[in-house]
Amino acid sequence: MRIVLCTAVFAAALSPALAQDAKTEIQKYQRMINEDSPAELYAIEGETLWKKKAGPRNVSLEQCDLGLGPGVLKGAYARLPRYFPDADRVMDLETRLLYCMTTLQGRTHEEATKRVFGNDDQPSEMEYLSAYVASQSRGMKMEPGTTHPKEKAAFELGRELFFHRAGTWDFSCASCHGTEGQRIRMQDLPVLYKPAYARHVIATWPAYRVSNSQFKTMQWRVNDCYRQMRMPEPTFGSDATVALITFLTVTGEGEPYAGPGTKR
Amino acid sequence: MRRHIVAAAAASLVACASTLPIGERPTATADEQDRITAVLKRDFHDRGPAKVSRVELDAVQRTCNLHADNPPASVAEPLEKAQLATIKFPSDGRLLGDWKNGEKIAQSGRGSMWSDKPGQPAGGGCYNCHQLSPMEASFGNVGPSLYRFGKLRGDGPDVQKYVYGKIYNAKAYNLCSQMPRLGYAGTLTEQQIKDVTALLLDPASPVNQ
Amino acid sequence: MDHDRRTLLKRAAGAAAVLAVALLEPMRALAAAWNKEAFAAKNPSDALKGIGIADTVASNDLLIDAPQIAENGAVVPVEITSNIPNTTSIAVVIDKNPFPLAGKFDFMEGALPFVKVNLKMGETSAVRVVATAGGRNYVASKDIKVTIGGCGG
Amino acid sequence: MATGPMKMRATLGQAYTDVRVLMSHPMETGQRKGPDGNLVPAHFIQNVTVKVNGKVVVDGQISQAVSRNPVFSFRLKGGAKGDKIEVSWLDNKGETDSAEATVA
Numbered sequence: 039m040r041i042v043l044c045t046a047v048f049a050a051a052l053s054p055a056l057a058q059d060a061k062t063e064i065q066k067y068q069r070m071i072n073e074d075s076p077a078e079l080y081a082i083e084g085e086t087l088w089k090k091k092a093g094p095r096n097v098s099l100e101q102c103d104l105g106l107g108p109g110v111l112k113g114a115y116a117r118l119p120r121y122f123p124d125a126d127r128v129m130d131l132e133t134r135l136l137y138c139m140t141t142l143q144g145r146t147h148e149e150a151t152k153r154v155f156g157n158d159d160q161p162s163e164m165e166y167l168s169a170y171v172a173s174q175s176r177g178m179k180m181e182p183g184t185t186h187p188k189e190k191a192a193f194e195l196g197r198e199l200f201f202h203r204a205g206t207w208d209f210s211c212a213s214c215h216g217t218e219g220q221r222i223r224m225q226d227l228p229v230l231y232k233p234a235y236a237r238h239v240i241a242t243w244p245a246y247r248v249s250n251s252q253f254k255t256m257q258w259r260v261n262d263c264y265r266q267m268r269m270p271e272p273t274f275g276s277d278a279t280v281a282l283i284t285f286l287t288v289t290g291e292g293e294p295y296a297g298p299g300t301k302r
Numbered sequence: 303m304r305r306h307i308v309a310a311a312a313a314s315l316v317a318c319a320s321t322l323p324i325g326e327r328p329t330a331t332a333d334e335q336d337r338i339t340a341v342l343k344r345d346f347h348d349r350g351p352a353k354v355s356r357v358e359l360d361a362v363q364r365t366c367n368l369h370a371d372n373p374p375a376s377v378a379e380p381l382e383k384a385q386l387a388t389i390k391f392p393s394d395g396r397l398l399g400d401w402k403n404g405e406k407i408a409q410s411g412r413g414s415m416w417s418d419k420p421g422q423p424a425g426g427g428c429y430n431c432h433q434l435s436p437m438e439a440s441f442g443n444v445g446p447s448l449y450r451f452g453k454l455r456g457d458g459p460d461v462q463k464y465v466y467g468k469i470y471n472a473k474a475y476n477l478c479s480q481m482p483r484l485g486y487a488g489t490l491t492e493q494q495i496k497d498v499t500a501l502l503l504d505p506a507s508p509v510n511q
Numbered sequence: 512m513d514h515d516r517r518t519l520l521k522r523a524a525g526a527a528a529v530l531a532v533a534l535l536e537p538m539r540a541l542a543a544a545w546n547k548e549a550f551a552a553k554n555p556s557d558a559l560k561g562i563g564i565a566d567t568v569a570s571n572d573l574l575i576d577a578p579q580i581a582e583n584g585a586v587v588p589v590e591i592t593s594n595i596p597n598t599t600s601i602a603v604v605i606d607k608n609p610f611p612l613a614g615k616f617d618f619m620e621g622a623l624p625f626v627k628v629n630l631k632m633g634e635t636s637a638v639r640v641v642a643t644a645g646g647r648n649y650v651a652s653k654d655i656k657v658t659i660g661g662c663g664g
Numbered sequence: 665m666a667t668g669p670m671k672m673r674a675t676l677g678q679a680y681t682d683v684r685v686l687m688s689h690p691m692e693t694g695q696r697k698g699p700d701g702n703l704v705p706a707h708f709i710q711n712v713t714v715k716v717n718g719k720v721v722v723d724g725q726i727s728q729a730v731s732r733n734p735v736f737s738f739r740l741k742g743g744a745k746g747d748k749i750e751v752s753w754l755d756n757k758g759e760t761d762s763a764e765a766t767v768a
Contacts, residue, residue: 060580067578070588076733079688082669193322202338203363205356206414207482222430222442224658232325248586251732268414270352276345289324302582440658545710550727586731613729622721623680627737631729
């Protein structure tokens, strides 16, 4: 009922033709920025980093097991997040990369997480690596783990977190991403607990964001939503972040991976 | 408690196909909410002004989480009344400030985030969710359009009080509104709320042209 | 077919400066000088004057394909096609940018007078394109609105 | 931000050969404040050149108004499979890079 009212007021305030034009033009904008994505450049750099020896053990990440066996990259991203017996927990891409940095390369958790999100001056190692690994799953169906009890538990926790209102502004993820037809400013908000919306989103992250001309990862996406929700900061790779990413990915499962994408 | 049932089913019935409740909106009992709060306390950390203590739930949040934002009137009304009592109206009795400053506050999405620099004025982020001045074409629709609000409703004392109160604490009027409690939460100051009230009600404001 | 070739020039800059300089020279010599005066101009007419353009006539054969609304001014995709015969140059001017001249492309035998590029726009502005053909200058213009998107600061 | 790799492709179409190129470059305007609060010095590509089989066909001069990590498309008349296309850039600090593609 509330939506019907909003639409009525909106239509009265702005001529329908104008509103339609604005929508068409924004779609055109999004189509044009997607034609050639600098995301490809990050994947190239990520491949160099993947093969570069680093850490106290001076080894590359090439033997990192992303779920399909050591060093298998093809299709690995499309099967994440998933349960990893060696770590006895569910991990998303970045959490697993971090695991490989500490176990294979012998780096400390503190050092490896010092700079997980890049800025205008310098992208982060995680961003380059995510671009590379994700690009190796292009065209493959997103099939995160859903059978192990810990995978199911992660989905459930993620779902509860998605709808949990808290913090200074009483927001949950669903405050913005829970009702169809909603926009923040001119940006359409996908209803992320529904497969019809989640599929495209999941198939295009991680992504190059033109608003700051940086490559951004899924952990960053979750982190920055919580920032805008006026919440404290989620810890990188924590169970809560992995659970939320698991919930979103399982909701969007089945779509062929089309990223790394380009976002507003 | 669906989670526990699913987990138990998975453990005992290995042959059973996995069916996760995709696309369904859950409600959260008091126990479940406490468990989520414990997870947030464990997995989130302080950063700048955004402290972990923010994850503690108050009665409004608990009730809205329990009822998926749709509590029965018998539950909502006493809580709304309590929220109404939190509103601090200006001691000088003047509720209308400067609409020009109000427009700046409505445009700004800053405030209460860990990325905000201390001392910088906060904004209300109004355009994120509402249409206001017709000059701004980029506005959201999570909330209703407020274009011509004053023209349609007048700017009498009751309307002024309602608008000031709604910005100060939206939950006093609709318990599970998605609108933040901008005054109660400490995001906007008394003067800022006056300015935004003027943006909505001042006949000279672009909102009412 | 994708093909990447990374020249070592920039990476070698520190380690093998002598070699780098030796390799850089041909590129420097090849590239036309950068028109500092035109690019430093602070208004559209000075910018055009700087590249030798004073009089222009409007043309329908000069096409600007760009969204009327850009969700972010940091990246505004603009595609320019000149259907004017013998077009030798296309200049792009963003009226309201602090330095309006965004680019000038000279086309020689073998290239079509076409370019697609992503531009930064500080605010809503007209984007003006001037094509030079047979000693005459043709102009087309498109207004592009830059909006604020998303939430937060 | 430092500069990084380049990527390009050249595809033969019916009417023209489509050349698309991605460049890693910060395209700093000189107006942005860095983390230390000081302005980050201007650092942007000034010249972009397209060559076919060694012959210059597009000679572009650009400003800091081109977006970070520039993306360009050009169109070449005719063209044949096997033609060698080279795109190169030179920035205001004298750094340069180039990429080659064979028309496919």
